[in-house]
Amino acid sequence: xxxxxxxxxxxxxxxxxxxxxxxxxxxxxxxxxxxxxxxxxxxxxxxxxxxxxxxxxxxxxxxxxxxxxxxxxxxxxxxxxxxxxxxxxxxxxxxxxxxxxxxxxxxxxxxxxxxxxxxxxxxxxxxxxxxxxxxxxxxxxxxxxxxxxxxxxxxxxxxxxxxxxxxxxxxxxxxxxxxxxxxxxxxxxxxxxxxxxxxxxxxxxxxxxxxxxxxxxxxxxxxxxxxxxxxxxxxxxxxxxxxxxxxxxxxxxxxxxxxxxxxxxxxxxxxxxxxxxxxxxxxxxxxxxxxxxxxxxxxxxxxxxxxxxxxxxxxxxxxxxxxxxxxxxxxxxxxxxxxxxx
Numbered sequence: 001x002x003x004x005x006x007x008x009x010x011x012x013x014x015x016x017x018x019x020x021x022x023x024x025x026x027x028x029x030x031x032x033x034x035x036x037x038x039x040x041x042x043x044x045x046x047x048x049x050x051x052x053x054x055x056x057x058x059x060x061x062x063x064x065x066x067x068x069x070x071x072x073x074x075x076x077x078x079x080x081x082x083x084x085x086x087x088x089x090x091x092x093x094x095x096x097x098x099x100x101x102x103x104x105x106x107x108x109x110x111x112x113x114x115x116x117x118x119x120x121x122x123x124x125x126x127x128x129x130x131x132x133x134x135x136x137x138x139x140x141x142x143x144x145x146x147x148x149x150x151x152x153x154x155x156x157x158x159x160x161x162x163x164x165x166x167x168x169x170x171x172x173x174x175x176x177x178x179x180x181x182x183x184x185x186x187x188x189x190x191x192x193x194x195x196x197x198x199x200x201x202x203x204x205x206x207x208x209x210x211x212x213x214x215x216x217x218x219x220x221x222x223x224x225x226x227x228x229x230x231x232x233x234x235x236x237x238x239x240x241x242x243x244x245x246x247x248x249x250x251x252x253x254x255x256x257x258x259x260x261x262x263x264x265x266x267x268x269x270x271x272x273x274x275x276x277x278x279x280x281x282x283x284x285x286x287x288x289x290x291x292x293x294x295x296x297x298x299x300x301x302x303x304x305x306x307x308x309x310x311x312x313x314x315x316x317x318x319x320x321x322x323x324x325x326x327x328x329x330x331x332x333x334x335x336x337x338x339x340x341x342x
Contacts, residue, residue: 006071008032008058008106009079010051013193014133018077018236019048025240030071032056032064032080058102064109068128075243077131078106081163084197085137088159089289095158096165103132103166107173107181116177127180129243132170134183135163136228136254136295146298149185149252171250180248184239187254187297190317191232192324196335199261200229203268204321208329210279211272217279221286223262226294228254231312231320241306254297255310267318272326 005022009015010031019029029051056067058080068076081099082088088095110116110128137160138153155161167183174181194201199220206218230253238253269276302308312320328335 002026002028003074004028004030004071005075005077006030006032006054006067006073007077007079008056008102009081009133010048010053012079012083013191013195013232014079014189014236014239015077016048016193017191017233018079018239019051021233021236021240023048023050028052030054030073032067058098058105061105061108064105065112068109068113073128075129075131076106076110077133077239077243078103078166079133081133081159083159084195085157085159086197088157088162092158096162098162099159100162100165103169106130107169107179111173111177111179114179116179129248130170130173130179130181131239131243132166132181132183133239134167134170134185134250135160136185136187136252136297138164138167138185139295142294145294146256146296147185147252148298149250149301167250174248180243182242182245182248183250184235184242185250185252185297186235186238187228187230187252187295189230189232189235190321192321193232194321200264200318200321201325201335203261203265204318204325205329205335206279207268207272207274207276207322208325210269211274211326212329214329217281218265219281219283219286220261220265221283223260223265223280223282224293225261226258226296227261228256228258228295228297229264229314229317230255230310231317234310234312238302238306238308241302241308245306249301249305251302251306252297252299253302253308254299255314256297256299257314258294258296259314264318267315268322271319271322 034057054067056063082095139147140156141154143152153164170181170183173179190200209215265276
């Protein structure tokens with residue numbers, strides 16, 4: 001009998017890649033959606049015709065219990081969140097409710113549906129396994145570089161704070177209830193399916209628009225911010241591997257290599273044969289209120305215990321995104337309407 005997985009955040013970049021990954025492995029995949037009228041649902045249906053959908057909302061405890069009872073999953077991947085960091089300052093309370101408290105509600109739904117008591121017992125082989133999408137933004141103002149599973153957190157945004165809350169809750173449910181609950185501390189991971197508001201996609205779209213004569217300039221904020229960027233398709237493989245391990249543990253997932261936003265811009269404009277300095281304008285109004293200057297993963301534990309390695313380099317990733325956006329724009333697609341998806 002096929003294993004069954006439930007994915008929150010199925011309409012996002014990571015949800016779609018994870019669903020493809022699991023379908024390829026013979027899983028029966030369910031996606032949690034807030035309502036069938038959501039325009040992103042039709043996008044998922046086009047891309048993932050074999051995914052079943054179930055109604056549920058990370059803001060509504062009862063709906064999550066109903067969803068888990070209906071699906072009866074072997075694995076739950078909680079990818080749902082308000083994940084655009086700048087928006088977390090504008091909607092701090094909602095970010096806390098969805099990105100933070102949503103983790104609690106999903107853990108409680110699993111606990112209730114599994115009949116897990118409050119006693120600490122070893123994880124049972126037949127229980128629901130839970131993956132929480134933690135984030136490198138939890139490190140924030142970093143205490144050490146590179147960052148490992150035991151590096152202290154100092155988040156610098158409401159998003160990072162909410163993710164830290166969810167991360168510690170996952171640890172707490174694992175230690176208090178014996179649940180197979182793990183967190184993947186994923187560093188920045190991108191793809192042609194990344195939302196147009198994120199800096200990597202903003203740059204790839206900007207380079208493509210300028211190349212096609214649809215724009216003259218691209219406005220960006222802090223060009224010196226450093227990130228560890230990888231390919232989303234690689235990172236969802238790590239999520240799956242974490243839930244196949246013998247014991248529930250948390251893992252840092254990243255490439256171990258950092259690049260500045262400036263290097264990102266250079267790579268994107270080089271891919272279309274343009275001099276970025278003639279087209280990019282820096283704008284201090286686009287800087288974060290509290291900047292995170294340097295994030296760099298130490299993925300040694302994942303490499304040694306899970307056998308995970310990234311397969312796509314930074315340069316290949318940026319070229320892939322620019323090529324995809326050139327095709328999208330040449331065909332008259334609208335990135336803001338998610339038409340960049342197949």
